[in-house]
Amino acid sequence: MKSLNTFIFVIFVTILVFAPVMAQEYTSDEAMVEVEISGPTDKAEFETFIDGVMAGHMEAYDFPGAIISVVKDGEIFFSKGYGYKDIASGAKNDPAKTMYRPGSVSKLFTWTAVMQQVEEGKLDLDADINTYLKTFQIENTFDKPVTLRSALTHTPGFEDGAVGYLFGNSPEYIIGLKEALAKYPLARVRPIDEFASYSNYATALAGLAVANVSGMDFNTYIDEKILKPLGMAHSTFREPLPANIADYMATGYLHEGGVFKAYGFEYVTNFGPAGAMSASADDMARFMIAHLQNGRYGNVRILKEETAKEMHSLLFAHDPRINGFAHGFYQDKINDKTFIGHGGDTIYFHSMLRILKEENFGVYISYNAPEGAIARSKLLQAIMDRYYPSAIEARPIPVPVGFKERAQKYLGNFRNNRHNYSSSEKMFTGIGSMAIGLTEEGYLAIGESKFVEIDKNLFQQVDGKNIVAFRENKAGEITHYFSNGSPMSANYRIGDFEVLDNQLMILGFGFLFFLTAVTGAIRKRRDGDEDAKAMRKYAAIVGAAYLAFLIFFGGIASSLEINSLIFEIPPSIGMSLNLVYLLLIATLVLVWKGIAFWKDGVGTRWERVHYSSVTVFSIIFLMVMNYYNILGNHF
Numbered sequence: 001m002k003s004l005n006t007f008i009f010v011i012f013v014t015i016l017v018f019a020p021v022m023a024q025e026y027t028s029d030e031a032m033v034e035v036e037i038s039g040p041t042d043k044a045e046f047e048t049f050i051d052g053v054m055a056g057h058m059e060a061y062d063f064p065g066a067i068i069s070v071v072k073d074g075e076i077f078f079s080k081g082y083g084y085k086d087i088a089s090g091a092k093n094d095p096a097k098t099m100y101r102p103g104s105v106s107k108l109f110t111w112t113a114v115m116q117q118v119e120e121g122k123l124d125l126d127a128d129i130n131t132y133l134k135t136f137q138i139e140n141t142f143d144k145p146v147t148l149r150s151a152l153t154h155t156p157g158f159e160d161g162a163v164g165y166l167f168g169n170s171p172e173y174i175i176g177l178k179e180a181l182a183k184y185p186l187a188r189v190r191p192i193d194e195f196a197s198y199s200n201y202a203t204a205l206a207g208l209a210v211a212n213v214s215g216m217d218f219n220t221y222i223d224e225k226i227l228k229p230l231g232m233a234h235s236t237f238r239e240p241l242p243a244n245i246a247d248y249m250a251t252g253y254l255h256e257g258g259v260f261k262a263y264g265f266e267y268v269t270n271f272g273p274a275g276a277m278s279a280s281a282d283d284m285a286r287f288m289i290a291h292l293q294n295g296r297y298g299n300v301r302i303l304k305e306e307t308a309k310e311m312h313s314l315l316f317a318h319d320p321r322i323n324g325f326a327h328g329f330y331q332d333k334i335n336d337k338t339f340i341g342h343g344g345d346t347i348y349f350h351s352m353l354r355i356l357k358e359e360n361f362g363v364y365i366s367y368n369a370p371e372g373a374i375a376r377s378k379l380l381q382a383i384m385d386r387y388y389p390s391a392i393e394a395r396p397i398p399v400p401v402g403f404k405e406r407a408q409k410y411l412g413n414f415r416n417n418r419h420n421y422s423s424s425e426k427m428f429t430g431i432g433s434m435a436i437g438l439t440e441e442g443y444l445a446i447g448e449s450k451f452v453e454i455d456k457n458l459f460q461q462v463d464g465k466n467i468v469a470f471r472e473n474k475a476g477e478i479t480h481y482f483s484n485g486s487p488m489s490a491n492y493r494i495g496d497f498e499v500l501d502n503q504l505m506i507l508g509f510g511f512l513f514f515l516t517a518v519t520g521a522i523r524k525r526r527d528g529d530e531d532a533k534a535m536r537k538y539a540a541i542v543g544a545a546y547l548a549f550l551i552f553f554g555g556i557a558s559s560l561e562i563n564s565l566i567f568e569i570p571p572s573i574g575m576s577l578n579l580v581y582l583l584l585i586a587t588l589v590l591v592w593k594g595i596a597f598w599k600d601g602v603g604t605r606w607e608r609v610h611y612s613s614v615t616v617f618s619i620i621f622l623m624v625m626n627y628y629n630i631l632g633n634h635f
Contacts, residue, residue, distance in 0.1 A: 039388060046078050047080070054082045057378065058082065058083060063372050063375060064084050065084045065085060065369075066082045066366065066368070067079075067080075067081045067281040067366050068365040069095055069282055071289050071361070076289075080095055081095045086250065087253070087260060088262065097234050097280055098249075099241075100250050100279065100349050101275075101344075101349035102279055102349070103346045103349060104274065105343065105344040106237070107275065107328060107344075108329065108341075109237075110274070111206070112226060112302065112303065113210045113226065114152070115303060116303065117209075117213055123148060123210070123213055126149055129146045129151070129206075133205070133209070133212065135178050136178070139188065147192065150192040151206045152325070152327045152328050153324075153325040154197060154488050154489075155316060156199060157191055157194065157197075158189070158197070158202055159189045159422060160199070160418050160419050160429060161425060162200070163425050163429075163566060163635075164425075164568050164569035166200065166566075167266050167268055167567050168268070168567055169265075169266070170267070171239075173267050174239065174269050176270065181204055187422040189422075195480070198488040201274075204273045204274045219236070219272065226287075227283075230290055231283075231286060232283035234248055235279035235283040235284075237269070237272050237276045239268070239269040239276055240265070241265070248280070249265070252368050254369065255370065255371065284353065285364060288353065288362035291312070292360050310327065311327040311328065311329070312326050312357065313326055313327070318471070319458075322469050322483075322484040330342065331487065332354060333484075334380065334384045334388075336390050336392060338356075339355060340354075340355060345373060347566065348368060350367045351364070352364070354380060365379060397452045399453070407442070409472070409477065409478050411436055411437060412435075412436060412493055413493070414481060414493055415433045415491065416491050422634075424577060425635065427629070433498070434446060449461050449463055451466075451468060457469060457478075465485075468482065468483050468484065469481065469482050479493055503624050507620075509617065510614070510620065513610070514543070516610065538593050541586055544586045545582075545586035545587055545618050548579050552576045574635065577635075580631055581631075583621070583625075584622060584631065587615070590614070590615040594608075597611065
């Protein structure tokens with residue numbers, strides 16, 4: 001069970017590391033209702049309300065600590081720390097000084113830096129990004145090169161990658177931004193501007209471009225051009241943390257065995273522009289105010305007004321009817337209000353930043369344990385329900401007449417496009433899928449949720465707040481669907497062979513054939529004829545093939561006992577992957593011996609069919625291994 005739990009944790013981190021969090025839009029049959037409240041006005045009342053919400057959340061979601069800041073009309077309206085900065089010492093959270101890890105919220109600083117350099121004429125959003133890289137180049141796999149504009153919307157076409165190198169657990173991990181980007185290149189798997197697929201790698205490239213054209217290393221640039229002008233004295237991208245603020249860093253936790261276990265600092269400086277920041281809540285409030293005021297904070301400007309407005313404008317969406325991307329910020333609609341912002345996850349910290357420009361209002365919150373990944377969106381929704389309630393009353397939407405008859409084109413299996421495609425990491429990030437079915441009532445069933453058709457290829461969640469849009473090809477076949485709650489990725493249709501459950505079922509049948517083959521060989525040990533000896537040898541080959549299979553998975557399972565899998569690839573995984581070559585050799589022998597058995601008429605016809613079936617399943621197993629790029633070690 002420990003191995004399984006660790007495996008699930010690794011999958012979660014690999015897929016969601018630095019990933020954004022989105023509250024989801026709710027639209028339905030519209031009925032206008034009277035709304036009197038429009039934003040918080042009484043600071044004492046607001047604090048009482050947030051205190052109550054946080055008390056309930058700390059009990060319901062069981063996280064050790066959190067920091068929050070709320071800005072309104074150009075000032076910090078509210079900031080507070082809840083729970084513990086460090087459980088062992090009993091230190092409490094101070095919103096002005098205690099630093100949490102914002103994760104991918106850090107990207108907003110990188111994109112602000114990019115737009116600053118665009119202002120100065122040193123960066124062109126539409127130029128080949130290779131123009132700004134000095135020590136290595138991105139391969140031009142497709143007709144159009146990667147651009148900063150595509151990086152801003154996560155549409156450069158890179159596969160994803162993280163396991164073994166995105167995080168480090170000691171300073172020895174640090175090799176530097178340009179060195180890491182060159183050492184761990186990611187393949188381009190689609191043309192630019194076609195589909196969003198969240199990319200830490202593209203953001204890190206953008207940060208390197210800023211450094212190269214400005215003449216400063218990235219961390220120094222952020223210090224001088226953003227943090228110091230905004231007075232963000234308890235914030236940094238530097239790792240290890242500067243000595244003068246290191247003591248303000250909160251401890252990160254995981255919930256293990258019913259208690260919180262403390263973990264050390266996470267080093268991400270090799271890909272720092274994607275998520276290396278540490279910051280206090282009050283400092284993040286200053287950043288929100290600057291963007292709400294179109295680049296101005298007090299008497300200081302970090303962006304020209306026109307640049308800030310451009311940065312906040314919509315740049316890309318998979319479908320015009322759902323949320324999309326601004327220039328680095330992404331949209332999030334809650335209670336009829338459109339926020340822009342970003343979410344962020346490291347292994348131990350989970351954060352969210354949202355600004356509502358029309359109300360000059362913003363919220364930042366960060367938690368120091370995984371339970372915050374759920375609590376953050378619940379907190380924002382609670383704030384919105386109280387101070388910005390929806391003017392539209394939700395009403396049930398009936399299933400359109402005739403939908404059941406045309407629903408078939410939507411049914412099938414889909415996979416999120418944010419995963420690895422070219423290396424063995426695909427076995428961690430490319431195994432999940434989502435089945436879309438049809439309920440008896442005529443709703444689309446996506447996972448545990450039901451959706452009802454509200455427009456052509458557009459569906460509203462019946463039991464929640466999400467909207468999904470489908471895309472079809474010229475032949476009218478559905479190829480993708482997109483979620484309103486996740487503008488940073490797409491979901492593409494996959495075949496039956498690509499579904500993990502089907503692959504496991506096939507391999508299970510293969511294992512049963514293996515057992516029957518061995519059983520048959522053992523039974524023939526009493527026979528002294530040549531046919532019996534041949535069958536015993538054949539069964540031994542089958543046993544060797546599947547032994548390699550078992551050793552492979554046993555090696556993986558033992559490696560997953562190591563909590564630090566996300567930090568490095570243990571040698572046991574490499575050895576296990578190489579063992580699959582034994583299975584390849586054994587399968588080739590199975591094919592050779594099988595042909596000989598049929599040619600020479602060895603055994604009965606049933607025995608030959610039986611053992612040939614084992615050979616076929618061995619080949620299918622190799623096909624599965626090849627599908628996940630684990631026919632050999634490709635890390």
